[in-house]
Amino acid sequence: MKRPSLVLMSMLLIFSMFLAACGGTNEVKNDPKETPKAEEPKKEEPKKDVALRVFSTFGGTDTAREAFQAAIDEFTTKNPNVKVDNDTMSANDDGFRTKVNTDMSSGNEPDLLFYFAGVDAQGFVDAGKVVPMNDILDADAEWKAGFTPSALENTRQKDGNIYAIPLTGFYEGLFVNKKLFADNNLELPTDWEKMKKAVSTFAAKGIIPLAAPFDQSHYVVEHFILSAAGPESQAKGLADGVDPNWEKGYAAMKELYDLGAFPKDAATIDLGMASNYYGTGKAAMILEGSWAFGGFADAAVKDNTTVIPFPVVPGGVGSGNDIIGGFGSGFYLTKATFDNADKKDAAIALMKHLTSPATIQKIAVANGGTPAAKVEITGLAQAAMDGFAMAANSKSINNPVDSRIAPETFSALRAGVQQVVTGKKSPADALKEAKTIEDENKK
Known part of the structure; x- marks a missing residue:
């Protein structure tokens, strides 16, 4: 075998050096003496007003x-x-x-x-x-x-x-002044007979039994209907016609009215004045919501208040432990x-x-x-803790009836309270009028 000539070997050496030099042309080397400049942070633009x-x-x-x-x-x-x-x-x-x-x-x-x-x-x-x-x-x-x-x-x-x-x-319920009940040897109104006895006793002594207005009778309507008709019927509103049990609720309102349950000026006062009657110790009971405590001016009233479910009205299908809330x-x-x-x-x-x-x-x-x-x-x-306990132990918690019907219909139900308790309209007629308004509103 012939050995490569010196000239050929020299050419190969030069060629390999050339390739090595070419291969390194893409490599970027930083000068260790040069320090890269840090980018200045962008100024945050002020937020628009x-x-x-x-x-x-x-x-x-x-x-x-x-x-x-x-x-x-x-x-x-x-x-x-x-x-x-x-x-x-x-x-x-x-x-x-x-x-x-x-x-x-x-x-x-x-x-x-x-x-x-x-x-x-x-x-x-x-x-x-x-x-x-x-x-x-x-x-x-x-x-x-x-x-x-x-x-x-x-x-x-x-x-x-x-x-x-x-x-x-919230929850709603019957707010009761325990001291007034105890001072008059009365049991708390956990059923209708106890409610009637309490109303008669307080009315005879000049104490308002149940502080409630006729015009702003929101809580009266809600509780009497739920007690009389039960959760299922209350939830339907008037969609399927007038449930006869609703009439029992309005009849029960009249029964308490005849016993002297409401303030003498119930036709002219509003919810604020009703709360004032209870909150200053002039009334024994009030139907209200969890927000009511701050409106009671007398500290003794607050200390002596408890909250219980509204009792079942005569012939009502409620359980006696159904409450308004949610x-x-x-x-x-x-x-x-x-x-x-x-x-x-x-x-x-x-x-x-x-x-x-x-x-x-x-x-x-x-x-x-x-x-x-x-x-x-x-x-x-x-x-307030009694109110939470009432809600926690209730059989059912129900949205108010005014969330099931048109506002105009609920206004008619409220207006019907005074008309029914004073004998100007029967419960059936008052509810029929509300149903007519509900139907017209849906047209």
């Missing part, structure tokens, strides 16, 4: 008024670019329904609306004025997990969507705000803050309501 309006019933003498305002202040402190107009009316003022309906139908809707669920909201829900919250809840698992499932479920509308995010729920209201996000790019995120953030477990706990402590979040409530008066 946002003005939001929140309408609610946390006004007037509402016991959670200050706690609600404090929650708004917490949010605006953390978000100084957001200004919140806290627009409120008292829930005892029937005009707040008119204001909501007018605002929602005239293009003057608030950004967040705290209002009833159910029939009261059906009009603006059907009109697309508010946003379904299902997707927004699902997108924030932590926020959604903070609620008790039953609270969210209780505000679901007929179309299956959740529009109202609950804050606190989560019948919540915060709505209006469609106009959702579609407004400048407001949407701030409004959702505010809603989440107002319905956070921390805020819900503070509101529940203030108004004695059932919290919609998984929080512990402490420091409440014994009467």
Whole structure:
């Protein structure tokens, strides 16, 4: 074999060196003496100023008024670019329904609306004025997990969507001044005979037995119908006609009226004055809700109050342990705000803050309501704890009858109270009139 010549070997060596040099041309080497310049952080643009309006019933003498305002202040402190107009009316003022309906139908809707669920909201829900919250809840698992499932479920509308995010729920019952009963050797009115005896005894001594107005007879209507007709019939409203058991409820109202149960000025007072009669010790009983405690001016009345279910009226099919309650209201996000790019995120953030477990706990402590979040409530008066126990031990908890019928129909039921107890109309005629209004409203 011939050996390669020196010339050939030299050429191969030079060629290999050339390849090696070419192979290294893509390698980038940093000069160790050079330090890469750090990128300057981008300046965060200031957030746009946002003005939001929140309408609610946390006004007037509402016991959670200050706690609600404090929650708004917490949010605006953390978000100084957001200004919140806290627009409120008292829930005892029937005009707040008119204001909501007018605002929602005239293009003057608030950004967040705290209002009833159910029939009261059906009009603006059907009109697309508010946003379904299902997707927004699902997108924030932590926020959604903070609620008790039953609270969210209780505000679901007929179309299956959740529009109202609950804050606190409520219970209603018969508030009783235990001291007045004990001083007059009376048993608590756990059945109808005891109720009649108490009414007769107190009326004879000049003590108002049952503080209730005729015009704003919301709680009277709710309890007498539930007691007389039971949960199933009460839940149907007047959809299947007038249940004869409803007549028994109105007849029982008249029976107590004839025994002197109501204030002498029941035809002219409102719910606020009725609460004042009980809260100052002038009345032995009142039908009210969990929010009522803050309105009782006399500390002794608060200390001596307990809450029990309303007894079954004569011939009624209720159990005697059915109560009114639930989560019948919540915060709505209006469609106009959702579609407004400048407001949407701030409004959702505010809603989440107002319905956070921390805020819900503070509101529940203030108004004695059932919290919609998984929080512990402490420091409440014994009467409030009695109310929670009543709800926990009840056979059924039912939404008020006005959530099952049109507002105009409920107004007719309320108006029928005075007409029936004073003998101007029979229970059947009063209910027939309400049914006619309900049918006309559905046309």
